[in-house]
Amino acid sequence: MDELIKVIDKNGLIVAFLLVGLLTWLTDIFSKRVLNSRIPGSAIAIFMALFFGYLGGVLANGEKGLADLKLFQGLSLLGGSMFRDFAIVATALGASYILIKRSGLLGLVSLVLGIAVFFVSGVVLAWILGYRDAVSLCTIGAGACTYIVGPVTGGALGASSEVIALSIGTGVIKTIAVTILTPMFAKKTGLDNPGAAMAFGGIMGTSSGVAAGLAATDPKLVPYGAVTATFYTGLGCLLSPSLFYLLLNAWLG
């Protein structure tokens, strides 16, 4: 038994391949046999993975979900930003340069619109729930954009660690919400072509959420959503601690 644990410990990434493969295999069967493929297997797998991440958090009390348990530590390597970004870039092969160019304007409009929608609604909600100072409001509004924009803004403005933690929590919830809601709302909102996917990536912004949500909706749309979503965090980090903060300050008097 000791030997097996040693092998698992040493080969975390390989263990992660096995685990994800098993989960995908099971959810594919479940999707086909039980749900008649009405919900794609990958969507169920992503949802289950979120659930396991929660379980891991309860058991290990760490920051990396299931990957905090030693047995599953390879998951954080396989699901880390390096592999995620590398795989997203590889999806570009299935995209068409002409289509991306044609929808460029729509993508740009949606980026600006998306950041504004999330920041403003985040600030308004924080206001309703009792926050009154510009620094906290701005940090929480930034957290509503993504879980990276939140702490970057909070750090730049000198927000309290409690508010920064809140902004990270907000951003992670957003990622989860986009992941789960995208396949549910895709049909109703007209998210079924490359142009719409580019606008979607720009409005929602969270690259992990957009990528996971589109993967569960229609994998062909992933590269189009990803190509705009990737600019969102950077643009948010640029606007939140500067222009948005100044506007907020002026508004608060």
Added chain:
Amino acid sequence: MIKGLALLSFAFLTGMWCGELLGSWLGIQANVGGVGFAMLFLLGIKEYGTKKGCWKSELEFGIEFWNKLYIPVVIAMAASLNVKSALSSGTLAILEGIIPVLLAFWVFKLLIKSFKSTSNG
């Protein structure tokens, strides 16, 4: 196969570099659009290679593998998110995380509609 993988890595690294450069040029501590630049580089290389006739399907195999690995990576990512602490940071985080997303879906729907009507008429 490895040549395709090398091309992908080349596009990835140059793209990330551009993202970092743009980030520091704008004076912020973030990578601005690195993934996007990398995707455009990869597409550009493919376009150029196809025109010159030196793009081989053998090259695509190395990239295609990573393309297919994308969903498993997302599944692993979902399992290693800090779901518990996000849910336990309270009602505020949950409201702040969900309500703007619903609002954004609505804005998205309006945007798609308005773009459709302008391009049709």
